[in-house]
Amino acid sequence: MSINASAHPRDLTGRPRVKGAWTARVITLFPETFPGVLGHSLTGRALEEGLWALETVALRPFGDGRHKNVDDTPAGGGAGMVLRADVVGAALEQAADGTPADPARWPVVYLSPRGKPFDQSMAARFSRSEGMTLLCGRFEGVDERALEEYAVEEVSLGDFVLTGGEIAAQALIDATVRLIPRVLGNQASTEEESFSDGLLEHPQYTRPAVWKGRTIPDILLSGHHANIATWRRDMAERLTQKRRPDLWRAYRAKHGRDPDGDQEL
Template sequence: MNDKPKSPAKSHGRLKITPSLTPRSLMDEAPHLTGAWEARVITLFPTAFPGVLGESLTGRALDEGRWRLTPVELRQFGEGRHRNVDDTPAGGGAGMVLRADVLARAIAAAQAGAPTDRRRWPLVYLSPRGRRFDQATAHRWAAAEGVTLICGRFEGVDERVIEEYGIEEISLGDFVMTGGEIAAQAMIDATVRLLPGVLGNAASTEEESFAHGLLEHPQYTRPAEWRGRKIPDVLLSGHHGEIEAWRRAEAERLTRDRRPDLWAAHERRRRDGGET
């Protein structure tokens, strides 16, 4: 008989345990730190996640519980024996449309426990007709407690569900994809890297492209000369003021040449006194 006293049960500390209707493996699941930012994704293809989000710094942060990813399978909320999620467009036309009643059930499940204030928890449909995703949107989402993304398929979703829930529509760009899953991963990646502790160096996010409305300046590293091309002398001078001025001038040049839209916005801010 072993008389050795049992160790007291360990406290969960900052870890958060949440109930779920879906069986989970507690040995395999990453810890969920209390207050960790969360992305919930309504999708027909939950196995597409985490995808690339499970790699590199975002993957490490996911494993550490700094953020949480919850795919919500749309099919389980479908109609009938075959779990149908779509139907033909009213008025005729090609393709299929995701049903409002099916999406409503999925949204109710995905939003369980989330704040109803959309500033604290945006509800977003990834749509080519939406406003284009940008760095400001990533910062807005990162400042929230989490976000729920609806990945469309086929010809889109029934307009009534967008109206009923006041869903925000966001586009990855001016092109059409077969579904929203890749766009969702791109937007989540852009947001998660802004969360505290994910990159490990806050200066990285302050100096990169779009942080100040400009494209990033050129970057160089060893060797000092490669195939006859040298690193600009100013970057090897050790004069931080001159380096900063060079980088600023290069960022402005690249933005002016490659993104006239960003340059025009930058000029407007400067005229309005918002930037020197």
């Protein structure tokens, strides 16, 4: 199988990077969809400043034959098409060039609805690595042999199916990159938001003080920081109990309380 030069990782900014900058390397049939939303706002500015890097590996050049076919019909029959193991394997090998073999230092992830649910702790784990490779699937998925051969970690954004992994990859990258020091510019904000301590975030307010008859809670205007912190924790617990019973049970267990307790706050 021939591989042309366009199959090599392509840096999407071409600008100098901060030494050791965290890097996302994305294998995709549609490299033109990147950086997408990642090129805007804080992640985009951090990308331009070299605080993190984004590279794409086009999957099509690894395809077979004159038409560079990347998929074939499912073995055993069925609808749709499956990405071929030899095609995906060649792309994964190319993407691995120059990266650590240790998955703790450089995870290799396939965005898949059957994967382990993505959460904040996983984003934190990925942010502590040197970078990661993300495989964006299409059609009915990827030949299982490629995932087994390269010990690919499967990750899901939720119990739903997308037409491809590109949107999921951008969401995963965004959640990860924002945890990298200096990207947000205010690291304290990541310590107070949803899921940082197993709870949903408390309600937020800002000016005007009165809007359509609705006022900002008096305690937030009191200037009493200890009382404000207590109120915010109480509201975070109430919201979590009401909206995410699964998180609430885990939170109670973590803090030595009966996970199945039905005490109303």
